[in-house]
Amino acid sequence: MTEPLLATQDIGVRFGDFRALSEVTLSVMSGTVHSVIGPNGAGKTTLFNVLTGRLSPSEGRVVLAGRDVTRLPAHRRVHLGMARSFQVTNIFPELTVGENLRLALQAVSGAQPWIFWRGVDPDLGRMQAVAEEVGLTARISWRAGDLSHGGQRALEIGMALAADPRIIFLDEPLAGMGIDDVHRTKELIRGLAPARTVVLIEHNMRVVLDISEQVTVLAQGRTIAEGPPALIRGDAAVREAYLGSGM
């Protein structure tokens, strides 16, 4: 087997006396959709924050394509090809959809963000393409805060895609979406691989089992199972953790 694109070794995170994560070891293969599931409070978002650099782990290492990035701040990791969306919609609501995407593109356009002596480049080449990819072409001049919930989630994914990342982290991209949006977004996520690697946190189990190559199950900050969807479906420990949640 080839080297994983992203690997962690014994990640541990403590908040005071509370252990949010313990000994989480993860290998994400290039070009796959790798989902992280688990009951509420299992530590999924904490793990995402460690992987993307918002949070420094108390123990363990994060390795991206052979490079130790454990202590690298979030904005530097973006330039190594990591991008993320957030569980709670996190956009620039007062700015237009186009400006949101343009800011995302501009962030990875070299020294462009430091230019103060001339006007902004209104397109930066790929803006229309990204808007099209996430289905926002018709609403590009809208104020982002006026988009529907589904539209804002799509914009989030678009902003993550704008950086043309090798690996993209999506934190509950389907949360609160209507049924049509769920289907469309699922297709969008599936379509990202194998060109990109996707790490996905999601509660919609049908979607997760449908589109993932690999699933990691967290409970109380520990990995309790890992494997392809077929294996996870039959795993006793997973059933235990999800007991009563209708999996």
Add this chain to the structure above:
Amino acid sequence: MSAFREGGRFPDLSTAGVAVALVALPFVLPTVTLASELVVFAVAAMSCAFLLGMVGLLSFGQGLFFGIGAYVSAILLREHGWATLPAVAVGAAASGLAAGMLAVLAVGRRGVYFVMLTLAFAQMGYFAMLALKDYTGGENGLTGVPRPPLLGGLGTLATAETAYGLLALLAFAAFLLVQRVSASPFGSVLRAIRENEARAEALGYDVRAFKIAAFALAGMLGGLAGAMHTIFLGFVPPNVIELEISERLIIMAIIGGTGAPAAPFLGAGFYVLMADLLSSLWPRWLMLVGFMLIAIVLFMRGGLWGGAASLFRRLRPGRTRS
């Protein structure tokens, strides 16, 4: 939506408006002194308005940079016989540098902690001035600062009118810089940070570095205003580095509005003219400024500029933004 929000254009109608106002001021106002004071404080208020309006940083310390610019330029003119332009430039640069270094300490803190740090810097500046009284003159200030020609013996500033000409040109240059930055990629990053700092970081922007750069730029504007103040007065009163100046600059910035690069001219104009008109009639005139500030914070968040802009839009229907 105000111009700072969307970045505005460069140049726009306000560019012409500021140019016309700068030319007209000495003729419209009763004295050239008043016009000079107005443009000096407009630049100083710009420094506050830029931080608050573009990056969302409230600084109670801009008076410190005003003071540094005033003292550095005065010392160069008085003790070292420098020409006017280089003394002003170095005064502004010294403040920009000081602001950049203090920003390294301060920008990691958010909200009220950042504000308290800037307040502490401003307070320390005053005591540093007293401690360095061999250079700053302590409580006596620096008197008898000469007003030599601009550069290499050319461009004399013998009269109050020619001095105003220089101050107005410097103010216009500062305004052009702020307007240019506002409508640039760099400005768009600052707005993104103001709107949603965590998102800007996640997009790949080094939020800390951008905040430091913005703070240094604002410090440079404050220092430029301080150096202009030295040219204007011909001496440096110790109150240029007092906390009261920081406070005054924030009041001017908020009264004028933080939504557009030209707004500080209105805020500084209002304050300076009120001081001139009312202080002889009523020693407690600052109470009126207090009422004005309360009224603006409660009812006209865009300040005088925002109020004027919405009035302008109402008078020209059919030109609303899509």
